[in-house]
Amino acid sequence: MTDCFVRVALDHPLSTLFDYRCPSDGPAPVPGTLVNVPFGRREAVGLVCEVTAHSDVPPDRLRNVTSVCCSCPPLSADWLALAAFAADYYQRGLGEVALPALPQALRDASRWDRLFAREPRYRALPAGREALPDSLPVRASALRRLAAALLAEDALFASDARALHPKAVAVLDAWCETGWVEREVVDPFAAGHSAAAPVAVTNPTALPVLTDEQTAALDAISGAHGFAPFLLHGVTGSGKTEVYLRALAHLLERRPDAQALVLVPEINLTPQFEAAFRARFASLAEGAIVTLHSGLAEGERARNWLAAHTGHARIVLGTRLAVLASLPKLAVIVVDEEHDPAYKQQEGLRYSARDLAVWRAKQLDVPVVLGSATPSLESWWLAEQGRYTRLTLSRRAVADAVLPVVKLIDLEDEHRRGRASFEGLSGPLVAAMKTRLERGEQSLVFLNRRGYAPILSCDACGWVAGCPRCSAYVVLHKPERALRCHHCGWESRIPRACPDCGNVDIAPMGRGTQRIEEALAQAVPGARVLRIDADSTRRKGSAEALFSDVHAGEVDILVGTQMIAKGHDFQRVSLVGVLNADTALFSHDFRASERLFAQLMQVSGRAGRAGLPGEVLVQTRYARHALYHALTRHDYVGFATSTLAERRDAHLPPFVYQALLRAEGRTLDAALAFLQQAAAALHDIPAAERVTAYDAVPMTIVKVMHVHRAQLLIESGSRAALQATLRAWLPALRQLKGVLRWSVEVDPLDI
Structure with a gap:
């Protein structure tokens, strides 16, 4: 038997595949297999992309594959095609896309044996649930942590238990002998271990009654065959999540082995989505609903990824990184809050999860649903052109719930009348919060600036x-x-x-959120004030705990940043106050007004969701601005129409396609000189005749960590011409010197 050769993608900036020899006495890898190979003076995990009988590399330079990850099923051809498309479109090496998309545990060959080992897991028996809380010494904190985790989870894996107590397995085995705990050994990633049982929706008679618009949207999504992109434009509180749940239920009833991918923009939105999905699909087997996001521990993320990869997970809920998860039986994709900038990765591979979700749906010939109360102008334009099917939910789903009344507090007029404000809180806003406090209702104060x-x-x-x-x-x-x-x-x-x-x-x-929190305690005496922002939610699980306090009615006034502005269903909030929104009106970024309008529409939608009359008070010095008037009318369609007309006249996206070359140097002159050389190199590229290159300029924040930054924007009315230019330009850029690093971003959001 002769040797075969594999071409392997490694996490390396070059798009080159590296050839290795597979010894004849070892396992024969196939495309999609993970292998451990020597690379320079170290070893690295790579992905087999091709298997061939010949190699152009001289035999004396070929090195052998060190080991093959036989326990992990190979990644599918569809997944490899997705990675190849992302690498080609975003101008990165294939390995730079494929390897970072995998959990860290899979990228470390030393952890393969442990990751795929048959691992014991423990469950608390009724006797243990009764005895454990009172049987442990008060000062035995590690034992108490272990017992609390065991009682909180359906099953506790040994690897997770060891992180809580150094002798966890011995302790758990002793509890097994006592009759408090049962032990079983499972292989959760074995091929064929699936939850492909018919789905029974929990308490179907208790489901909310759909509106006519929800029913029409559900019928369109459920009746779709093949690739069908839907833009679900629903006002806040219109029941978009209920449409997602019903559509997934219909799918799993028809195809019990199918998989669904649901994307949300931020980690703090996953707990409430996960709770809703678990409650609705309680009949699914354990592990059939998993989450994927960067906040998970490495072991948990690896288990969840493998559950999706082996087909055991039926519903995968995650942030943008989940769009690159391996889902061999993917049948529908949902992108909630599709307008959110968080779907665009801002470092490393700068991809758009929303755009990749649409491409992946087209590749697999399955439906994709993009939901938002304020769709991105790119998606809205595609719907206007008929390339997306627009589904509209124009009213709130709860029978007696209506959209809140939006009023503007003219700060200039307040000043002229001699009406005093307190730390940025106007008199009308303070009075409105006091009224809600007397009624036992909640208020929300939005300020998108953390700190004091x-x-x-x-x-x-x-x-x-x-x-x-x-x-x-x-x-x-x-x-x-x-x-x-x-x-x-x-x-x-x-x-x-x-x-x-x-x-x-x-x-x-x-003023930041900390200062407003302090001011509210004085302006509204007796109110229970809670702040939710990136500073108050640093610890794992803290955001979920704080939001639970809000939902439980233990908070009178909630103050926070964009973390509280979208996705949350606050039943008792009847007043929303918006502070310091004017700063975005004068931004140099042409997308600033679109983001501000979406942000204000989203945060306004937190009021009056459960039938309480909702009111939104926006403090502004520019009460006559067209954006605010559209906001008072809840007129997204009018705002989108006028803004798209402005974009067309100014030759801005979505009517042109852009790419941004960024350079970082020890001095600003070095960064600018590099970009000027890069611009000169465009003259030798034929496709660049259809591309416009602007002057190199410093970035808004010129210096970060002693590194100076500048950028060069190129754009074209043809996506194909822009892509052809980038492919020809990159080799020339790699020959240039003088900067610490440079990067190309396709379809940039921040310019």
């Missing part, structure tokens, strides 16, 4: 606290008594006096 104040300055000499590593001001975080850079993470204590002139009267300027 964005600036700390000295009135005497004009000093402003800045980051020594970035061209940005540091943010004051009063509870932590720290100044923190939100770009690089640099932190220092708050100075007692101005470092330039010694003035002790340094003061914060502007």
